[in-house]
Amino acid sequence: MSALNFNTANQTFRQLLGNGLTYRVPPFQRDYSWTEDEWEDLWQDILGLFSEDSESAHYLGYLVLQSSDSKQFEIIDGQQRLSTISILILAALGHLQNLVKDNIDAERNQRRKDNLQNSYIGYVDPVSLISRSKLELNRHNNRFYQTYMVPLETMPKRGLNASEHLLRRAFDWFQTRIVGYCQKDGTAVAAFLDTMVDKLFFTVITVTDELNAFKVFETLNSRGVRLSATDLLKNYLFSIVSSGDTHETELSAIEERWERIVDELGSESFPEFLRVYWNSCNPLVRKVDLFKTIRKQIVTRGQVFDLLRSLDKSASIYATLRDPQDSSLEASERQSLDRLLMFNVRQPLAMLIAAYRKFIDVDRPIFTRLLHAVTVISFRYNVICNLPPQDQEKIYNSVANKISNGTLNNWRSIINALQDIYPEDRLFSAAFQEKEFKTTASRNKKVVRYILFQIEKHESGQEFEFESAAYNLEHILPENPSAAWSHMDEHNQDRFVYRIGNMTPLEKKTNRNIGNKGYLEKIAAFQESCFSITQALPDRYTEWNESTIAARQNQLAKIATAIWRIDFGN
Structure with a gap:
């Protein structure tokens, strides 16, 4: 500072x-x-x-x-x-x-x-x-x-x-x-x-000036103080417009446009939208440099008008991409966006805005397929492998710019450009085998349910609603183990209880009845479950300990590698 x-x-x-x-x-x-x-x-x-x-x-x-x-x-x-x-x-x-x-x-x-x-x-x-x-x-x-x-x-x-x-x-x-x-x-x-x-x-x-004010906003906002950086940008842009021979009705018209954009997104969401929009058609800009970059590049009344028109169009796209229930979306598109929200992944948004602008009216299947591909990449890269998001953002920004300028104009060229942020099978499988999710956090619990229900669908062909209250997430080694689990020392209980291999879907009533009983006491309940991956547990594992949890997670990793994949060669 x-x-x-x-x-x-x-x-x-x-x-x-x-x-x-x-x-x-x-x-x-x-x-x-x-x-x-x-x-x-x-x-x-x-x-x-x-x-x-x-x-x-x-x-x-x-x-x-x-x-x-x-x-x-x-x-x-x-x-x-x-x-x-x-x-x-x-x-x-x-x-x-x-x-x-x-x-x-x-x-x-x-x-x-x-x-x-x-x-x-x-x-x-x-x-x-x-x-x-x-x-x-x-x-x-x-x-x-x-x-x-x-x-x-x-x-x-x-x-x-x-x-x-x-x-x-x-x-x-x-x-x-x-x-x-x-x-x-x-x-x-x-x-x-x-x-x-x-x-x-x-x-x-x-x-002393708007740039310093914007930097102060960034610093204070990072400490939990909400300030109106949105208004600061508005003041700068409109000062350019009003410095020329601008009629009052023209000022009113562009002000109405600005207020429509902010109202659609909300003043707190606008700064994030602005950065996503800017990166969809310009070289990547960090959040702290955004205002300085805009102030440097937008200096004439014509540039302000062009920016506001483009922001107006892109604001509705951004709002759609952040709302999986938007009626203009197809069912598969809504599902993909819902997954991205669940994963809490924002890095692809600039590219998705560029793709929406480019393809939604002329070749919608490209946008739909790209949206699905992004969920697969995000699952592998962000959710399971937990790789650096800044490296990922650079690739998405590059692809967004090339879509915007027409360099990438078909499905094959776009998906190939994303290959560098697609963790290959060996890396993904190894990360999956060691992955744990602390399901005390509601988002983690939702993600694990999603993973296990997708594996169930792949294995049995049955599709269950993973958010249904009729089903619970069963921790085979319980979160609060009884004396029946004394064969595992407390340190290993803590290490393995939140591993994916230790969890399975189960009917709510059954899950409540078996509580924190030992594995042998749970077997009968597992055999009666409607989920095939839960039914299979007693047949495959006669006991439940560190090695069987690891073995099951290795098996689930192989299935997951087949489910969440993109075939770049076809």
Whole structure:
């Protein structure tokens, strides 16, 4: 982080708004969106500062600002909190103004109102002597904020957009609470605000440009702090568009397109989608370098429009690939996508987006076959062999780019290009023979059920629904062994209990009845099972120990090698 140009400090709201500093929500930042739930939470937190056993301060989280001169700041993250606190202060000032109108301690309340407004809402420019607001909102909200809220004018109730309605409602909501808390006492209002601005504090991160802001986002997000990198990218792209001779209707149209993309994916999924999209038609970019790369390559209005159109088209593809129940998919495609979700494998997504764009309308079977092949590769490479995903991603990115530019345009050329990330039979079989899954994790349990039910289908021809609640996963050596398993020492029990060879499908009731009994006591139940691979256990193994578990797992590995395979020669 030493290469980043940013400063970090803890600041109270009073410190934040002092010394003639001004704050601006970037024009294309999202609109004001807090509702009564958030207002109530903030209000209760503030009231807690005035209780008898109150804490000395209340922490409001990270605030990310961008500035080149340390005087004027753009609010990259935190606009909802700053806007709401400003509205609360305006509501209190509105209450003081009403006291003045009602001739209640009018002279002193007027001085209180002017002083507080100058400190936290606006200031007088020492050169022009013009009153200026300390906070500017985005392009959809600022006119309403500056025209009605800052000067405390009567606010209209009609002809407002949705976020302007929220601003007006927030003002009314907080004014009602302040009137109830302070009554008609101007001194109490001033004391309330004076205490509040000293007890609300942020961790303020100030960066010099968008690139540093994006790097800060990546760092904070890796530590569990959610920030709006999506908004940051939007601000950059739209600043390029608005810098030219762009009509308002054109801005509105592309903004609607952007919001449609984000709404379809969700703001939290958008950054991941953006990287997948970019890698589907460009050289591989790491997550930490994505914003820098886009900023370097997208520099004209035409490039922004082209990018947004392509993002719009690819967003629906990405949403489809992440939703196996999408009605536009064929049954086999839904099954393949469901497997990828179960395996928790994302590396192929860029290639699958490229293949969908290329083939879905002109030669759909190529896409369908490729989707199935990817599940086989993922099972071998990721699930069983657990090989480095970064090596795999490079191959998928290369294939995605070649599909996008037309270099790879048929099934054979594409599947051959993927051969380097297909673990060959010897490597796959060896890894399968040693594989264990701790089925205390639900995903692992689901994967083992999938494996064993596929082996059952291959061996008997019977297809059972592997997610059905009618069947359980039987650990032959139980997870909690009884005295009947004392022939295996505890160390080996721990080593072998979660090996694939120690598990088999079994009817739920039967599984419950046999519990943690010894192997010889379980044999009769196995013989009555509807699963052929479970029925076969007593015929093949007269006892159950470390060597028989290993022997069965070796046998299952041979079957698995035949099931999950791609014949590159045919």
